[in-house]
Amino acid sequence: DSADKGEYRHFMLKEIYEQPRVIKATMEGRVTNTRVLEQALGTDAENLLENVRHVQIIACGTSYHAGMVARYWIEELAGVPCSVEVASEFRYRKHVIQQDTLFLCISQSGETADTLAALRQAKKAGFRAALAICNVPGSSLVRESDLVIMTQAGPEIGVASTKAFTTQLTALLIFTLALARQNGLPEEQEAEIVKAIHLVPGQVSDVLALDGEIAEMSKAFMDKHHSLFLGRGSQFPVALEGALKLKEISYIHAEAYPAGELKHGPLALVDSEMPVVTVAPNNDLVEKLKSNLEEVRARGGELFVFADKMANVKPDEGIHVMQLPSVHPITAPIVYTVPLQLLSYHVAVLKGTDVDQPRNLAKSVTVE
């Protein structure tokens, strides 16, 4: 199998490096230079999306984090209320279905038992339509949904999901724009975001060029037992995904918090033994985030900040800053995920764990 890994030591690293290409492939045929194409979601889409008043997203694991990012987009751009829930919770509770709700399942494999069970329940419960975002053609999820957007990530072998996540985000953003157009998103705003999507593959490549520096940074995590990841707004799910990656492959306990919640608990844990990782794009929350960072530093915590070069976060004692390219706030979650993937990859390599097949985990959880 090493032949399939090509020049890479692990499938995970190969898959991280494939992201510029597969994100582009997921856009192909679905967007022009300035707009989302009508046929992006299939021929029936316009009918089914018309009058959607609510979106219910269901997924597990990394796919759930993609759904959490999408909620910010759907509410901001389409103005449609959106709920997100892990499938294993949703399927076992009584839920109230609002009228004209679109049921959206996100799954790399299309075979996750809980996600499929939730979809089957939803179909009986009377949702308007079921849309799947999936990476495996012909999977159960694809066969059983009314609408499908295939991510073009290609086979993902590493158990820790990387390229599936960033292509899910790409597909979700395209879906959001299609829904937003039906809900009156101005043409200029659609054009601005589509242009930003076209820049993502290049920006991801720029982040990949920081690999050496991130490998260097990873040494600080090797002998740690706990870590904290912080983000605000649509970067909170990115922090969750960064923490999940570190847990999955390096077995370091990692927790993610919305930065504004810091003083409601996790700050009590911060000391020099607890590295704090923060994603800080240059959005309207950056100033608030900076004051959260000060709170950590005042308690002797060591900070690792991935920040937009325009965000003006300065390196200092106890603050390591990695400058990332300037990105549009809407597409920032896609780009900011990549350095966190690389960070956990390098920590795991240093610790000597089985990166592609971490203990106790499966690529696809097809039984409960």
Ligand code: G6P
């Ligand atoms: C497992 C995998 C994760 C994945 C999750 C959901 O836990 O290890 O990487 O995110 O299942 O899988 P799905 O195929 O539904 O996206």
